[in-house]
Amino acid sequence: MSGSALQTRSTAEKGTGAGDPAAQAWALLRMLFGRQRRQFLIAASQLELHPGQAGALLTLTPEEPMPMNELAAQLACDNSNVTGIVDRLESRGLVARQPYERDRRVKHVVLTSAGKRMRRQILARVGRPPAGFAELSAAEHRQLRDLLQRVIGCDEL
Amino acid sequence: MSGSALQTRSTAEKGTGAGDPAAQAWALLRMLFGRQRRQFLIAASQLELHPGQAGALLTLTPEEPMPMNELAAQLACDNSNVTGIVDRLESRGLVARQPYERDRRVKHVVLTSAGKRMRRQILARVGRPPAGFAELSAAEHRQLRDLLQRVIGCDEL
DNA sequence: TATTGTTATACTCTATAACTATA
DNA sequence: TATAGTTATAGAGTATAACAATA
Numbered sequence: 176m177s178g179s180a181l182q183t184r185s186t187a188e189k190g191t192g193a194g195d196p197a198a199q200a201w202a203l204l205r206m207l208f209g210r211q212r213r214q215f216l217i218a219a220s221q222l223e224l225h226p227g228q229a230g231a232l233l234t235l236t237p238e239e240p241m242p243m244n245e246l247a248a249q250l251a252c253d254n255s256n257v258t259g260i261v262d263r264l265e266s267r268g269l270v271a272r273q274p275y276e277r278d279r280r281v282k283h284v285v286l287t288s289a290g291k292r293m294r295r296q297i298l299a300r301v302g303r304p305p306a307g308f309a310e311l312s313a314a315e316h317r318q319l320r321d322l323l324q325r326v327i328g329c330d331e332l
Numbered sequence: 333m334s335g336s337a338l339q340t341r342s343t344a345e346k347g348t349g350a351g352d353p354a355a356q357a358w359a360l361l362r363m364l365f366g367r368q369r370r371q372f373l374i375a376a377s378q379l380e381l382h383p384g385q386a387g388a389l390l391t392l393t394p395e396e397p398m399p400m401n402e403l404a405a406q407l408a409c410d411n412s413n414v415t416g417i418v419d420r421l422e423s424r425g426l427v428a429r430q431p432y433e434r435d436r437r438v439k440h441v442v443l444t445s446a447g448k449r450m451r452r453q454i455l456a457r458v459g460r461p462p463a464g465f466a467e468l469s470a471a472e473h474r475q476l477r478d479l480l481q482r483v484i485g486c487d488e489l
Numbered sequence: 490t491a492t493t494g495t496t497a498t499a500c501t502c503t504a505t506a507a508c509t510a511t512a
Numbered sequence: 513t514a515t516a517g518t519t520a521t522a523g524a525g526t527a528t529a530a531c532a533a534t535a
Contacts, residue, residue, distance in 0.1 A: 195470075195473070196470065196473040196474040196477050197461075197465070197466075197468070197470075197473040199473075199477045200465075200473050200474075200476045200477035200480060201461045201465065203477060203480040203481060203484060204364065204461070204480065205368075205459070206484060207361070207365075207480070207483070207484060208364075208365055208368050208369075209406075210484075211365050212365075212369070212408075213406075213408040216407075216408035216409070217408055220408075220526090220527085225500090225501055225502075225525090225526075226501095226502085226525090226526090227501075227502060227503090228501090242516080242517095243516070243517060244515090244516060244517085249366075249370075251369075251370040251373035251374055251377075252373070252502085252503065252504085253503070253504055253505080254516070254517065254518090255503085255504075255505085255506095255517080255518070255519080255520095256502070256503055256504075257517085258517065258518055258519085259501075259502075259503090260501090260502080263501075278511080278512075278515095278516080279510080279511060279512085279516095280510065280511045280512070280515065280516040280517070281511095281515095281516060281517085282516080282517070302362070304354075304358045304361070304483070305483060305484065305485065306485060307482050307483045307484055307485040308354070308357075308358065308483045309354075310482065311354070311479065311482060311483070313352075313353065313354075315479060315482075316352070316353040316354040316356075316357050317353040317357075318475065318479065319357045319476075319479045319483075320353050320356045320357035320360060322468065322472060322475065322476045322479070323357060323360035323361060323364070324360060325464050325467065325468060325472075326364070326461070326462060326464045326465045326468070326476075327360060327363060327364060327367075327462065327464055328462065328463060328464040377503095377504085382502090382503075382523090382524055382525070383502090383503090383525085384524080384525055384526090385524085385525095399493085399494095400493075400494060401492090401493065401494080409525085409526070409527085410526070410527055410528080411493070411494065411495090412494080412495070412496080412497095412526085412527075412528085412529095413525065413526055413527075414494085415494065415495055415496085416524075416525075416526090417524090417525080420524075435492095435493085435534080435535070436493095436533080436534060436535085437492065437493040437494070437533065437534045437535070438492095438493060438494085438534095439493080439494070
């Protein structure tokens with residue numbers, strides 16, 4: 176389990192650019208999604224984490240605890256699944272379960288310091304933008320940010 | 333296996349917008365990645381496909397056959413893994429293995445017509461851009477496309 | 490000798506259903 | 513009655529190692 180068989184090819188990224196600029200822009204975004212996914216899987220493998228475990232570590236914020244419930248929703252999987260994922264992360268000392276006083280059915284998941292360290296390692300591998308990103312000017316970064324805000328429909332940030 | 337427990341929440345998408353416009357733009361892109369991933373998992377579940385199977389169907393193009401080898405690289409997983417995924421897709425009649433004359437070690441995977449139909453169904457659920465995307469003007473679509481081209485470092489398209 | 494794909498193994502992911510404890 | 517989390521189960525994903533066929 177050392178990620179030896181994983182590679183970073185980027186072939187088969189063609190045949191998607193037909194049509195108007197809107198279709199082309201969306202095709203480029205989907206290409207970015209694919210690259211990001213591959214990079215994520217490779218990073219997880221190198222850190223000896225299964226994809227679900229790495230996803231959970233990224234979903235958990237270093238600051239605030241998250242109910243198992245919410246974690247399942249973020250990972251788009253069943254609650255019973257999260258039980259197992261948190262079990263394994265807990266047995267490796269990466270997360271901990273905390274009781275929640277205000278509703279005693281709920282358990283909160285928090286990153287341990289080892290978990291925060293591991294999360295930073297994942298982010299160091301997948302959380303950095305591609306090389307071309309840094310070459311944009313400050314004005315272009317603002318332009319891109321504003322366009323993405325409207326695409327997402329998110330007024331915060 | 334009917335996707336009943338899957339939801340589309342979009343909470344916990346905050347705390348990532350600190351810093352300069354570049355960091356904000358990248359945070360927005362990562363937010364889009366997360367949304368797209370959740371949408372993909374929900375779509376796969378609704379179509380009674382496991383994530384790996386749906387990923388394989390999306391990776392295969394309707395036109396040209398792909399070696400098992402290449403499919404494994406695209407999915408960032410081991411060759412032995414692809415054997416099982418293709419086995420199950422083949423038993424459902426969604427793909428077929430083809431011999432490759434020029435190198436008889438290689439087998440090509442092709443989508444059957446049922447497989448192409450299923451692929452279109454996946455794309456109908458995850459291949460459409462978010463609502464905000466359609467609201468951009470033609471000029472803004474071109475702007476976004478050009479910025480993304482430079483981010484990706486891709487001169488085609 | 491190296492590579493493609495398969496098999497065997499062990500472990501993890503995933504959803505469903507049934508269960509406990511709490512609300 | 514409804515909800516949060518667990519358990520049990522069955523099937524699928526995942527990497528490693530060993531193997532056969534081919535290059």
